[in-house]
Amino acid sequence: MIAAIPVLQTERLRLRAPRLEDFAPFAAHCASDRATFSTGRLDRKGAWAEFASAAGSWTLLGFGAWSVEDRATGTYLGEIMIQHPAHFPEPELGWTLMEHAEGRGYATEAARAALDWAKGRVASLVSYITPGNARSVALAERLGAVLDMGAALPDGEGPDETIVYRHRGIA
Amino acid sequence: MTVTLSNTPVLTTERLTMRVPEMADFEPFCAFVCSDRVRYIGGGADKDRLHAWRAFAHITGHWPLRGFGTFVLVDKSSGAPVGSAGPWFPECWPEHELGWTIWAPEAEGKSFAHEALIALRRHAYADLGWTTAVSYIDPENARSIALAERLGCRLEQTAPTPFGDGQTLVYRHPSPAEVAA
Numbered sequence: 056m057i058a059a060i061p062v063l064q065t066e067r068l069r070l071r072a073p074r075l076e077d078f079a080p081f082a083a084h085c086a087s088d089r090a091t092f093s094t095g096r097l098d099r100k101g102a103w104a105e106f107a108s109a110a111g112s113w114t115l116l117g118f119g120a121w122s123v124e125d126r127a128t129g130t131y132l133g134e135i136m137i138q139h140p141a142h143f144p145e146p147e148l149g150w151t152l153m154e155h156a157e158g159r160g161y162a163t164e165a166a167r168a169a170l171d172w173a174k175g176r177v178a179s180l181v182s183y184i185t186p187g188n189a190r191s192v193a194l195a196e197r198l199g200a201v202l203d204m205g206a207a208l209p210d211g212e213g214p215d216e217t218i219v220y221r222h223r224g225i226a
Numbered sequence: 227m228t229v230t231l232s233n234t235p236v237l238t239t240e241r242l243t244m245r246v247p248e249m250a251d252f253e254p255f256c257a258f259v260c261s262d263r264v265r266y267i268g269g270g271a272d273k274d275r276l277h278a279w280r281a282f283a284h285i286t287g288h289w290p291l292r293g294f295g296t297f298v299l300v301d302k303s304s305g306a307p308v309g310s311a312g313p314w315f316p317e318c319w320p321e322h323e324l325g326w327t328i329w330a331p332e333a334e335g336k337s338f339a340h341e342a343l344i345a346l347r348r349h350a351y352a353d354l355g356w357t358t359a360v361s362y363i364d365p366e367n368a369r370s371i372a373l374a375e376r377l378g379c380r381l382e383q384t385a386p387t388p389f390g391d392g393q394t395l396v397y398r399h400p401s402p403a404e405v406a407a
Contacts, residue, residue: 102317106291108284108286113229114289142276
């Protein structure tokens with residue numbers, strides 16, 4: 056049984072449905088310091104709950120996580136997700152990139168494809184970023200998002216933990 | 227737009243329709259997770275909407291990743307979702323589990339879980355080809371222990387548990403041959 060998750064192609068990347076074989080590199084990422092700014096460091100059990108719930112989002116909400124792969128080699132590079140868990144005030148665009156895939160503009164390229172797809176499909180879109188995560192702030196700004204000091208935060212989070220970048224031209 | 231899982235099974239029993247989770251099931255599930263009724267599940271899960279969502283989306287995402295999963299039990303007479311049950315095999319689980327939870331207190335004591343598990347165990351053995359199954363149960367969860375015993379499960383002292391806590395009980399279901407006999 057397959058969920059009909061849309062496949063998006065860019066010049067160098069393919070965004071496709073998450074598959075079981077993506078879990079091993081995803082879990083290795085979650086166990087590393089690189090997860091500090093997103094999920095926090097997670098053991099395999101926690102990483103699975105993240106991975107599976109992002110995949111499950113598609114049938115519940117009509118959007119969710121794509122696995123990002125290199126079109127030329129098929130190598131798994133990370134995830135791009137539009138997510139709206141129950142404690143978020145609005146949908147969020149998020150990204151996770153494997154260390155070996157950094158510094159080549161892959162996250163920007165994949166996020167642009169996801170943003171284009173999201174237009175007209177969600178009423179609004181923000182990115183929640185931990186203050187101090189300079190790479191993600193730079194990416195949000197490259198995508199044209201603007202800091203929104205007045206936006207509601209996820210339940211239980213304060214401005215010391217989370218800042219909100221609002222993506223434009225979505226609705 | 228909607229994205230649907232294709233070819234997912236729908237099982238029916240005398241009083242229940244069992245199907246994959248849908249968005250409308252979330253609020254009843256969330257009420258369960260945020261109640262004291264969840265104390266025996268997942269090592270006493272955190273009781274808020276964040277954890278409820280992750281657990282609910284996890285149950286849903288298990289389907290496309292594994293090709294099988296947990297069903298929502300719908301009371302045919304009211305149309306209301308009353309619980310979830312069925313095949314469960316997330317990462318770090320030592321072996322295939324048949325799980326169950328009844329969400330609403332008013333749905334308890336009606337043998338819904340027993341009725342569901344008879345059909346779901348048949349589904350696991352006949353449709354999924356499982357050769358064995360266990361249920362992991364909190365030692366203080368007397369209702370679930372009683373149900374496991376009613377289903378013919380036997381307590382196994384040496385089987386590994388997903389939580390590594392040395393406390394979770396492992397009940398082994400009768401084999402496919404024993405169930406058919």
